[in-house]
Amino acid sequence: MDTKRNIQQEALDYHANGRPGKIKVVPTKNTKTQRDLSLAYSPGVAEPCLKIKENQEDVYKYTAKGNLVAVISNGTAVLGLGNIGPEASKPVMEGKGVLFKIFADIDVFDLELNTKSIDEFVTVVKALEPTFGGVNLEDIKAPECFEIERRLKEEMNIPVMHDDQHGTAMISGAALLNALEVVDKDITTIKMVVSGAGAAAVACSRMYLNLGVSKDNITMFDVDGVINHERTNLDESRMFFARDTGNISMADALVAADVFIGLSAGNILSQDMIRSMAKDPIVFAMANPNPEITYDDAVAARPDIIMATGRSDYPNQVNNVLGFPFIFRGALDVRATAINEEMKMAAAYALAALAKQPVPEIVTKAYGLKSMTFGRDYIIPKPLDPRLLSTVAPAIAKAAMETGVARKPIEDFEAYKLELNERLGINNSIIRLVNAKARQNPQRIVFAEADNTKVLKAAQIAEEEGFAFPILLGNEKRINQLIGEHKIELKNPVIIDPRSDA
Structure with missing residues (x-):
């Protein structure tokens, strides 16, 4: 029997059987009696309406706005499927909502917009601000995604983030910091080659600049070749990284390079290219589903390599689920008006620090390992680590407070961490870990x-x-x-x- 076809059918059945889709709305208050209904709706509902009319901030007190995020797409850059349209993107947006809920207890409405116009997109999303506590933009093609996010951040007073850009940037940024520490290299002097110039690659490169990488040491490539000043087909986001390199190939650029960042296409990096890199090369091959070079080929070519991919079946997985649930959790909990660069940096540093802490036995057992310690094969936390929520969300909240975008500062962070652990219930994390452990034996x-x-x-x-x-x-x-x-x-x-x- 065709295994691939069987899995495809299973995926279709998973989404279609029972109640179609993956999400539903569940009441949070009692609705069993007539009295309950009279409080939930007419006439009782008029009272919170009047309070909110007097003070708009009371919308957070009397409604679900403070725990509600919109996941919004127009379906123009969905996974590796490309421009498949808003309806076809809906399963992905629902899936994003599931991850928000199970990892950070954040409620989500997914919204698929039937427009490719930047102006229309911005107008619609901006008009929804009274409903949501935050906006997660998803699967919008470049370069439109840059302008959409920029305008929404300027015009809205709630946190807005395009996860395809910044999620990967924060997590790979944390991994880069730790990889450089392992090989004892100075971030300000490393030579970096970036394959890809789309939304994620540009955002990652800007994050690395913030972390200390020199712009003069980044050589970026897109499908048409090296990004240099001789190119006439570059938009503003790519032109920012243009250098006077001449018409060099990626193989030329990789000679003696310290770091390769891949956010492009599978199997474009050869073993010979890896061999030409500097001592202790760092290779983040993050194209999905197939990395720029396979883990096995990279390690075979360079035993001294530090390798990361987007895959869960090899060490050092760069997975956005390490970021967005916890970033929005922290932002919502202080009623942040934005997710700024300082908050993104805080997430990267928090993730990097967590990887250097002793790993709980329950995590190592879940992944079938006797031990898990900071080093070449462990530079980034595992997605099932139950400490992520109480580590990253407080870091985001603190950064929001320190940069003046928090409207509801947290006074007791120890109590806040306990609240975070109780929000999901530690049992949720344990069940996921037990499931992972069961697979090992x-x-x-x-x-x-x-x-x-x-x-x-x-x-x-x-x-x-x-x-x-x-x-x-x-x-x-x-x-x-x-x-x-x-x-x-x-x-x-x-x-x-x-x-x-x-």
Whole structure:
């Protein structure tokens, strides 16, 4: 059976079965009695309306605005799928909402706008400011995304962030700081080559400048070659990084380079290019789903390499989920009017610092490791680390307060950290960690009454997730019939028919 096709169908079934989609609205107050309903709506609802009319800040006291983020896209640059339109982008935006909720307990409405006009996009989003506590822009193509974000940040009084740009920038920035510490190199003197000149690459490069990289030491490439002053097809964002390099190739630029940043396309970096780099090269091959060079090829070419990718199956995963849930959590909790550069820097430094702290045993076991210590294979925290929320969100809140954009300062940060841990409940983090641990040592599990479609699908999921080696108990003929009819994929299933004489 075609495994890829089976996974594709599973993904479609996952989204379609039961209530379509991945999110829903759930009441937070009692609604069981007539009295409850009279308070939730007419006539009782008039009272908070009047209070908010007197003082607009009371909207945070009486409504969900303070914990509500809009995830907004026009579907012009969705994952690796490109310009697929607003409707087709909706599953991704719903998925983003799921991550906001499970990692930071932030509620989300996803909004897909049917416009490619910068002016229309800005007008619509700006008009929604009374509803939301923050705006996460998503999957908007460059260069329009730069202008959209800039204008919204200038014209709105709530935090706005384009995660495709700044999420990757903050997390890779933290990884860069730690990688340079491991190899004992000075950030102000390193030579860096950047492959890609889209939204993420530009934002990452600007973050590295803020962290101390010299602009004169960054050589950037796009699909048309090196970004230099001779180019006539550059927009303002790319022109900022133009240098007098001549028409050099990326292979030329990588000779003796200290750092390679990849945000472009898979398999464009060769082992010979890696071999030409300076001692202890740092390579962040972050193209998805396929990195610019595979982890195995890079390590084989240079044993002294520090390698990071966007993949979870290798060390040092640069994953945006390390950033956006916690950044917005901190911003919302102080009612920040913006997410500024200082807050982004604070996130990078907080993530970098966390990677140098002792890793709890529950995290190392979740990833099937005996230990996990700061070094070449661990320069960035793991996404399932339960300390992320109580580390990054307070750093964001403090930076907002220090830069004057916090309208509700936090007075007791120790109490705030406890509140953060209680917000999700430590059990949520433990369950995710236990699931990860189960994958490290799968056991044989008997599925009784397996001549049932639901039981067979449960067995398939357990096997695919790596939790178990299923043993199916039931009528063998019926089980095989159901497997064929429903395209259930099990690898050499063990079937025991208790009624059989065999």
